[in-house]
Amino acid sequence: MRRLWRAVLDQVTPYEAGPSIEELERTLAIDGLVRLSANESPLGPAPTVIEALRREARRAHLYPDGGATALRTALARTLRVQPEWLIAGNGADEIVSFIARAALDPGDEVLIPHPSFEPYATEAMLGGGAVVRSPLAGYRTDLDDMRRRVTPRTKVVFVCTPHNPASTIVPAGMLLRFLEGLGDDAPIVVVDEAYRDFCDDPDTPDGVALARRFPTVIAMRTFSKIAGLAGLRVGYAVARPEIIDRLNRVRAPFNVNRFAQVAAVAALDDRTHLKRTRSLILAERPRLAAALQARGAVVPPSQANFLLVRVGEQAGPLRQALMKAGILVRDGAGVGFPGHLRIAIGTAEQNNRLLEVWTRTLAR
Ligand SMILES: Cc1ncc(COP(=O)(O)O)c(C=O)c1O
Structure with missing residues (x-):
């Protein structure tokens, strides 16, 4: 038989970006899903x-x-x-x-x-x-x-x-x-x-x-x-x-x-929009990190527009609870950090919502 495809492809899995935001909104029946799982900009384009x-x-x-x-x-x-x-x-x-x-x-x-x-x-x-x-x-x-x-x-x-x-x-x-x-x-x-x-x-x-x-x-x-x-x-x-x-x-x-x-x-x-986006991240990043640390999470010092957050066995329950509340975060296991969540910095309001769900979930 003719070998049609390169052997190296057996070692490569297609990049799993997950369902599109539109598809998720449909399946979860949530309008205005907040995606904090892809390190995107909370403000969007200028x-x-x-x-x-x-x-x-x-x-x-x-x-x-x-x-x-x-x-x-x-x-x-x-x-x-x-x-x-x-x-x-x-x-x-x-x-x-x-x-x-x-x-x-x-x-x-x-x-x-x-x-x-x-x-x-x-x-x-x-x-x-x-x-x-x-x-x-x-x-x-x-x-x-x-x-x-x-x-x-x-x-x-x-x-x-x-x-x-x-x-x-x-x-x-x-x-x-x-x-x-x-x-x-x-x-x-x-x-x-x-x-x-x-x-x-x-x-x-x-x-x-x-x-x-x-x-x-x-x-x-x-x-x-x-x-x-x-x-x-x-x-x-x-x-x-x-x-x-x-x-x-x-x-x-x-x-x-x-x-x-x-x-x-x-x-x-x-430049104004770029500065506005940077200022938002620089203001919210330490606030969100401190709030998560106060709730027992380990948060390495982030210089990016996201946090990697160690929560151990709570990773699954927290991710599920956030998803139900319309907030998507990245499962650390998918990026080489089991027991962690990777969370993009959102707007102040989005981050507050995340913290509310977080507190409620841990209190259960
Ligand atoms: C470290 C790193 N490099 C490069 C990229 C790719 O960026 P782009 O969206 O321009 O392809 C990403 C995207 O998430 C990233 O995290």
């Missing part, structure tokens, strides 16, 4: 973004600018790099797949913290790479352990800061020493900063500055979180033009759609 999307609708029949020129130019201005240092992706997800496709030969090693954002391993496997996992030290990325696992076969290293799902950052000094320690023959180091916009720790590294300094660093960011554009899918990478050139060779001609591009440009223009 009104100016919605207006830009409306204006763009009449051009839906025209292919987008394959090179995302306006977006790259706007980002270049914001980040103080040249546009040649940028590539846009259909979400940061797609950037991960570009890197795997462009860099990996069979047997090349891809070093990732474990657990971590699932697509790193999936894309590495699909690219024919061998996944090497470095266990987290508690809730922290263990760069010493990662350094020990770097071999001559290591092609790509993923560092996620803030880490999903652990929510913690890799301190800037430690990351710098790690990169220096890799020397002149360093592998590609992807610094995934999907949640960087929510950091207020002065020790937060700056992936773009690191990409300027180290020739194999790729900083990866997204409009999904801070700009509230998760539904449009737009992310980007910042790296030296030689790297961007390689990534462009595996990119489909029109990978980022027209709406995603105009929305991202409008989002960058609306």
Whole structure:
């Protein structure tokens, strides 16, 4: 018999994002379900973004600018790099797949913290790479352990800061020493900063500055979180033009759609909305963390727009009770942290509702 599909697919399970929000509203018969399970923005996109999307609708029949020129130019201005240092992706997800496709030969090693954002391993496997996992030290990325696992076969290293799902950052000094320690023959180091916009720790590294300094660093960011554009899918990478050139060779001609591009440009223009979103997270994050700690949960120091919360055996009952009340949170078991819940920071009102249900459930 002809073997139609690649053997590696037997090792990959389709990404389980769960039912859509619309389907859940229907099955739970709840209008206005609050989804705190996907690390989305509690405020959504800026009104100016919605207006830009409306204006763009009449051009839906025209292919987008394959090179995302306006977006790259706007980002270049914001980040103080040249546009040649940028590539846009259909979400940061797609950037991960570009890197795997462009860099990996069979047997090349891809070093990732474990657990971590699932697509790193999936894309590495699909690219024919061998996944090497470095266990987290508690809730922290263990760069010493990662350094020990770097071999001559290591092609790509993923560092996620803030880490999903652990929510913690890799301190800037430690990351710098790690990169220096890799020397002149360093592998590609992807610094995934999907949640960087929510950091207020002065020790937060700056992936773009690191990409300027180290020739194999790729900083990866997204409009999904801070700009509230998760539904449009737009992310980007910042790296030296030689790297961007390689990534462009595996990119489909029109990978980022027209709406995603105009929305991202409008989002960058609306600094007020970005600031409002950041302020909300920075105000609610410590309040929610303290309230959950007061209720007996263990909450590692989050620098992201979500908390990872250790509740032990209460994880199941709490998640069920919250779901009944119309609030979805992520089961930690699904992201490598059994006995935990991963909870996106909502609006003050949503967080209060969550705390009420929490208190009621624990009192039972
Ligand atoms: C750590 C991390 N990196 C990258 C992404 C992907 O972002 P995007 O929505 O731009 O594909 C996510 C999304 O949740 C994430 O958690």
